[in-house]
Amino acid sequence: MITYVTLIGEGAAGAVHLRAFCVPTPHRVLTYLIVRHCGTLRAMKVIDKRAVIDISGRLLNAENEAETLKTISRPGNTSPYLVSCFYPPFQDARSLYLIMDFVQGGTLGDLIRRIWSNDGLSESEARFYTAEIALGMSHLHALGIMHRDLKPENILVTPSGHLKICDLGTASPSFCDLGLAGTVEYAAPEVILHYASVYYKDVDYYSLGITLFELLTGDVPFEAPRGENRKMYMMNVFMKGLPMVFPDWLSDEAIDLVWRLTQRGRKHRMGSSAPFGVWKQRMPTLLMEHPFFAGFDWYHPEPPFNFEGMFEDEEDVSAFDFKLPDAQFKWDGFVLDPARDVHSSVFRAYKVISPRKRK
Secondary structure, X not given: OEEXXXXXXXXXXXXXXXXXXXXXXXXXXXXXXXXXXXXXXXXXXXXXXHHHHHOOOHHHHHHHHHHHHHHHHOOOXXXXXXXXXXXXXXXXXXXEEEEEEOOOXXXXXXXXXXXXXXXXXXXXXXXXXXXXXXHHHHHHHHOOOEOOOOOHHHEEEXXXXXXXXXXOOOOEOOOEEOOOOOOHHHOOHXXXXXXXXXXXXXXXXXXXXXXXXXXXXXXXXXXXXXXXXXXXXXXXXXXXXXXXXXXXXXXXXXXXXXXXXXOOOHHHOOOOOOOOOXXXXXXXXXXXXXXXXXXXXXXXXXXXXXXXXXXXXXXXXXXXXXXXXXXXXXXXXOOOXXXXXXXXXXXXXXXXXXXXXXX
């Protein structure tokens, strides 16, 4: 039984629903709904099928996300550092649907902006968040999956302060790939410049390094000026070999880890030799051995912040930065008319909802 509650967000390829939160996008393809499923609040991602069909790459992303969520949600494959799918992906005549964890604490990007508008994060606090991202990333890699778009906006914060990696639309169930994916500020040079015939899971390690830099400083190391083409700007950074500039207050250990993770030659980058698709080796051993994590308890990480007391009720979405209180999303339920659907066979990862026969 699924009961609609309210809208919480919109993106370029789908939607999730709680009334107080809405992310404005040029194409209303993606919506996120908060729904009550089996008595528990879940996030329901709603993807407009027509928009996915019409735009190159989105069909593959929709299929990849469904297959990846099914893989990581199987018994024995789950991780506390990854979102899970609580119902098989399905479709009606109009949309694709994914029912996942509703994580009330907003995104890590929201948290970074709030904290760095005040005192910022200590290295100890940044170490915790980096470690939990690495644990989720390494779990994906052990299952033979590259995320390809690791960044703070794709990492959710639970009320207890732990992290969950989400947004698996660009995930690739392969040891290598060649398509442009991800967010340019966090993407490795081989992805932006296309100088390699294929790229490997160490692109996720590069993104982790950029995220660590942002946790430590409040900003990414390179960002295009307003109005400038972001991809062209990053291409120029890599082609000119512009160096990353570290603030004076960072420790040698922090600088060394960021430097190792963001090496522009992938063979020299930390993670290039890490195992992939090896289930028994699902801990981020290379990171665990780095001096930056000296004394850190990888098996029982303790969050530096707890947010459980900040929410009025289970539907409170105040932790999300993007709020448009006047934006109302009217969801009129599932469209069960087969005659209105010409695309159901295209989306093989999503089962079709059939109209119930009336007696």
